[in-house]
Amino acid sequence: MNKTLLELSNELKKNNIRLTHQRLKVLEYLTNSIKHPTVEQIYNALKKEVPSLSKTTIYNTLNYLAELKLIKVLAIDDNEAHFDAVTAEHGHFKCDSCGQIYDFDIDMDSCKTEKLENFIINEKEVYFKGICPGCLSNINLN
Amino acid sequence: MNKTLLELSNELKKNNIRLTHQRLKVLEYLTNSIKHPTVEQIYNALKKEVPSLSKTTIYNTLNYLAELKLIKVLAIDDNEAHFDAVTAEHGHFKCDSCGQIYDFDIDMDSCKTEKLENFIINEKEVYFKGICPGCLSNINLN
DNA sequence: GTTCCTGCAAAAGCTTTGCAGAAGA
DNA sequence: TCTTCTGCAAAGCTTTTGCAGGAAC
Numbered sequence: 001m002n003k004t005l006l007e008l009s010n011e012l013k014k015n016n017i018r019l020t021h022q023r024l025k026v027l028e029y030l031t032n033s034i035k036h037p038t039v040e041q042i043y044n045a046l047k048k049e050v051p052s053l054s055k056t057t058i059y060n061t062l063n064y065l066a067e068l069k070l071i072k073v074l075a076i077d078d079n080e081a082h083f084d085a086v087t088a089e090h091g092h093f094k095c096d097s098c099g100q101i102y103d104f105d106i107d108m109d110s111c112k113t114e115k116l117e118n119f120i121i122n123e124k125e126v127y128f129k130g131i132c133p134g135c136l137s138n139i140n141l142n
Numbered sequence: 143m144n145k146t147l148l149e150l151s152n153e154l155k156k157n158n159i160r161l162t163h164q165r166l167k168v169l170e171y172l173t174n175s176i177k178h179p180t181v182e183q184i185y186n187a188l189k190k191e192v193p194s195l196s197k198t199t200i201y202n203t204l205n206y207l208a209e210l211k212l213i214k215v216l217a218i219d220d221n222e223a224h225f226d227a228v229t230a231e232h233g234h235f236k237c238d239s240c241g242q243i244y245d246f247d248i249d250m251d252s253c254k255t256e257k258l259e260n261f262i263i264n265e266k267e268v269y270f271k272g273i274c275p276g277c278l279s280n281i282n283l284n
Numbered sequence: 285g286t287t288c289c290t291g292c293a294a295a296a297g298c299t300t301t302g303c304a305g306a307a308g309a
Numbered sequence: 310t311c312t313t314c315t316g317c318a319a320a321g322c323t324t325t326t327g328c329a330g331g332a333a334c
Contacts, residue, residue, distance in 0.1 A: 133260035
């Protein structure tokens, strides 16, 4: 369940964060994307349409959204952060071969965990890594 | 179940990686530590005993161990990598208040997950974040 | 003696910060 | 008009790389 552009926009307005042209474009790209883009990818995708756009503004916008918990920052990649407009609980699988990140359903409440009785848990991240089916079939063909 | 210094040493020897004085000290520190240290922390802990030690050597050693899957690199912290000599499946909880990382038991096979039938999974990371009991009781006292 | 390692310095890469001019409300 | 934002340049950090001297075997 992706957050819509309208939802994000309204949340920002509520928090007195101005809806500039650049920010709307970043939000639009993020909410339409299923690929958990990086700042670099957002920048490359939008620079034709918004030539003046800077990475600073992208960071600025994403950091606001993350602070308001409207998006998630994924640390699944060693080099750079990926951003996800889907905040509902789900896991992420990163293919070590092609680098693509896939979503998968996971119900953390069904997991047997222990020793966390007196902890307050605000955030749960699940990262799996390996080889995706597409890369697997390519390997088998060779 | 921590890997022992002897186990790690033998594995390195098997892989033709020389057991220098510096590497043994890094291994020793890591296997005796339960706190998932960073490169900075290892460096600060060992520089009195091994004054010439450089961070380059610590990175070098840890990267070898990680490549051989003898230790795990934790991406639970946004700023820097933490290292864990325990490679058996378990989750990590990071306290947003004090920054400490706690281990907890988790049985991933008991989790309801879907959509990963044709994926090869080599690695599973589970990161929870929130407030630990120690910080909670401090907050309540104020 | 050969090979690999160490540690310094420099480079690389992602992210943040300072600030003057521009845009939003 | 007043406040906030943008985008450039520079700085900050962690991590990697190049390389000459040194240690391991």
